[in-house]
Amino acid sequence: MAIQKQLIAVLQLLLIALVFDIANGKGLELGFYRYTCPRVEAIVRKTTANYIHRAPSLAAGLLRMHFHDCFVRGCDGSVLLNSTANNQAEKEGIPNLTLRGFQVVDAAKTALEAACPGVVSCADILALVARDAIYQIKGPFWPVPLGRRDGRVSIANEALTSLPSPFANITQLKANFASKGLNTKDLVVLSGGHTVGVSHCPVIVNRLYNFTGKGDTDPSLDPKFIPQLKSICSPTDTTSVLAMDRTPRSFDEDYYTVVLRKRGLFQSDAALLNDKQTSAYVKLQSKSFGYTFFNDFSKSMVKMGKIGVLTGSAGEIRRTCALVN
Incomplete structure (x- = not known):
């Protein structure tokens, strides 16, 4: 009788764990396919x-796309969907207007549909493409558990409200990262993704020309860096680009x-110096030549x-990444 009660108790715990996993979007596994x-x-x-190989700068764009996908409705491939006559999709959200690399995901989907039609989700493809693109430019390699399914909903305004603002x-x-189940270390580690790629002038002109509405500059910017930035970005410039760090095509700790040095482009970059834990990590990596950065980045990306994530029977496996079935 006692053994039966113990077995029942174990089964109840397993059931609770299973329900908890489903509720929290678990169910991914290595070797899922x-x-x-x-x-x-x-x-x-x-x-x-x-x-x-042809366009190394796409690596930064694909990493950013994966990040933008996961922070809006979870990692469900919703960022890949096109708008319809009745709906503006995430692609049309202001933070996503400069996303690049959709053609890479589409090409991978086409190849997979030829090999195993109707099996691999676009959400999984995006997760793999982001990892492989960064590894191609000599960045870290991390395991990607698979089994995501594709969402059917994509709303432009959600990109503006769900993504962390520069x-x-x-x-x-x-608070934004915590709402996604990520901690303060994940915040500072994933911010290191800014080591690759470029940004555009609109995200920094306010810091350069009118920070508090009085024609002033952001005091958290290195004063010696401001003339260099102003030489690139006029107050009305919307097209010029700025490198995120000094080695924008290399995945390293230079960010x-x-x-x-107070030369991060975004206010959100400068903000990392305003917290004890994030500031300590910035100082560590700036002096350690990236000794732990690759390993930390891999863990936070997982x-x-x-x-x-959508798993099991939730969502769908899209035949075309830009369209729901």
């Missing part, structure tokens, strides 16, 4: 390499050195890739 599409990672890796302060950033 081992029987249904065993070459999935090789196919995505080859497709991604073909594009990054104008955010540290309190807002920590943290730039932030420590966590980010699990945000709000």
Whole structure:
């Protein structure tokens, strides 16, 4: 009788754990397609390499796209959907107007549909493409558990409300990441993704020309850096680009050195110096030559890739990434 009660108790705990996992979007696993599409990672890796070899700058865009997907409705591929006559999709949201690399995801999807039709989700493809693109430019490699399914809903305004703003302060950033199940270390580590890529003048002109509405500059910017930025960005410039750090095509720890020198482009970059934990990490990486950065980034990317995922029978497996079935 006692053994039966113990077995019942164990089964109840397992059931509770299962319900908890489902409610929190778990259910991803390494080797998810081992029987249904065993070459999935090789196919995505080859497709991604073909594009990054020709245009290495796409790596930053694909990493950003994965981040933007996961922070809006979870990692469900909703950022890939096109708008319809009745709905403006996430692509049309202001933070997503400069996203690049959709063609890489589409090409990988086409190759996978030829090899194993109707099996691999666009959400999984985006997660793999982002990882493989960064690895192609000599960045870290991280395991990508698979099994995501594609969402059917994509709303432009949600990109504006769900994504962390480049104008955010540290309190807002920590709250935004916490709402996605990510902690303060994840915040400062994933901010390191700004080590690759470029941004555009509109995100910094306010810091340069009218920070408090009095024609002043942001005091958190290095005064010696301001003339250089002004030489690139006029108050009305919407097209010129700025490198995020001094090595925008290399995935390295230089971003943290730039932030420590008060030369981070975004207010959200500068905000990392306004918290004890994030500031300590910035200082560590700026002096350690990235000793732990790759490993930390890999761990945080795995966590980010699990945000709000659809698994099991939820969502769908899209035939075309830009369209619901």
